[in-house]
Amino acid sequence: MNPFRVSSGRRAGQRFDAQHGVVTEALIFLGELDPHAIGDALEDATHYEPTPVAQFESMLDALPMPVNGFTFVDIGAGMGRVVLLASTRPFRQAIGVEVSPALCETARDNLVRWRRAKPDIPCKDLRIVHGDAGAYAFPPGDLVVYLYNPFGEATLERVAERLAQRDAGTCYILYHTPVHRRIFDEHARFHAIADLGFGLIYALPSMPRSR
Ligand SMILES: C[S@@+](CC[C@H](N)C(=O)[O-])C[C@H]1O[C@@H](n2cnc3c(N)ncnc32)[C@H](O)[C@@H]1O
Numbered sequence: 001m002n003p004f005r006v007s008s009g010r011r012a013g014q015r016f017d018a019q020h021g022v023v024t025e026a027l028i029f030l031g032e033l034d035p036h037a038i039g040d041a042l043e044d045a046t047h048y049e050p051t052p053v054a055q056f057e058s059m060l061d062a063l064p065m066p067v068n069g070f071t072f073v074d075i076g077a078g079m080g081r082v083v084l085l086a087s088t089r090p091f092r093q094a095i096g097v098e099v100s101p102a103l104c105e106t107a108r109d110n111l112v113r114w115r116r117a118k119p120d121i122p123c124k125d126l127r128i129v130h131g132d133a134g135a136y137a138f139p140p141g142d143l144v145v146y147l148y149n150p151f152g153e154a155t156l157e158r159v160a161e162r163l164a165q166r167d168a169g170t171c172y173i174l175y176h177t178p179v180h181r182r183i184f185d186e187h188a189r190f191h192a193i194a195d196l197g198f199g200l201i202y203a204l205p206s207m208p209r210s211r
Contacts, residue, residue, distance in 0.1 A: 016053050016081070021117060022110040024050045024081035034102045041099045041132040044152040048103060050081040051148045051176055055198055059174045060089060062194045062201055063144065067091050070142045070172075072123075075133045075159060076150025080107030083126055084114050091144070093125040097133050104130045134158040141169045149177035156180050163204055164189045171204040 013025035028048040035042055060067070072086040077096025086094040098104045107128045115126070129136070134155045138145075145163065147156075160183050163171055173184065176199040184190040184202050194201040 010052065012053055013050055021113050022084065023106055024079040024110065030100055034100055037101045038099050041134070044155045045099065046149055046151060048078040050078060053085065055176065056082050056085050058196060059176065059199055059201065062196060063172055064193065067144060070144050071095065071139050072144045072146065073097065073138065074146045076148065077107055077128060078103050080110045080128060082146055084110060087121045087123040087126055090122040094123050096128045097131060097136050098128060099132050101130060104128050138162060138166065143169060143171040144174065145171060146174045147176065149179050153180045153183065156183050160184060160187060168206060170206045173202040173204065175200045175202065
């Protein structure tokens with residue numbers, strides 16, 4: 001049962017939930033959910049709203065390479081909808097990072113239901129990590145990092161810098177509703193490679209190893 005009463009009303013999202021027995025379609029302001037459990041990150045956080053299914057699929061389709069061997073990371077994962085969707089592609093692993101404990105709980109519950117209903121999904125290693133994305137240490141290797149306008153400039157600067165400092169592995173950033181695109185546009189290491197109107201894709205090439 002959906003414990004959250006406010007719904008964004010997006011029919012396709014509601015259909016997705018009904019078809020798959022999960023709870024992802026909602027519009028939730030963190031200050032009304034579990035503000036005390038979130039701490040300082042609350043100040044820079046946006047609300048929870050899931051990515052429309054078709055738009056997320058379009059962003060993945062616009063990637064210039066096969067995703068085999070890449071790890072998918074959703075920064076600000078909410079109830080985990082895009083982690084579920086990413087699992088239908090051959091990523092090595094799909095991770096959602098979320099600051100709200102209540103949303104993490106729902107996302108983990110969704111993962112259990114999804115796995116039970118879909119034992120044959122191509123990506124079986126799915127995780128929800130609780131924490132502030134600004135302090136998140138990205139896993140090694142090739143990454144696809146997804147952002148659906150999760151927070152303001154201060155936190156995004158920290159995330160972008162952590163990515164830019166990685167010394168191995170290629171990284172693609174999918175930035176939906178890119179309110180703070182300036183951070184990537186003005187950074188020497190990120191290159192915009194596609195513009196879908198509702199979102200941008202940036203490439204962060206692997207840093208050449210010093211000999
Ligand atoms: C617009 S929702 C996107 C949800 C999900 N990525 C999707 O596309 O369906 C943004 C999410 O970012 C989370 N968030 C905000 N600030 C955060 C932070 N500092 N660390 C981790 N998650 C954060 C919010 O709690 C919210 O769930």
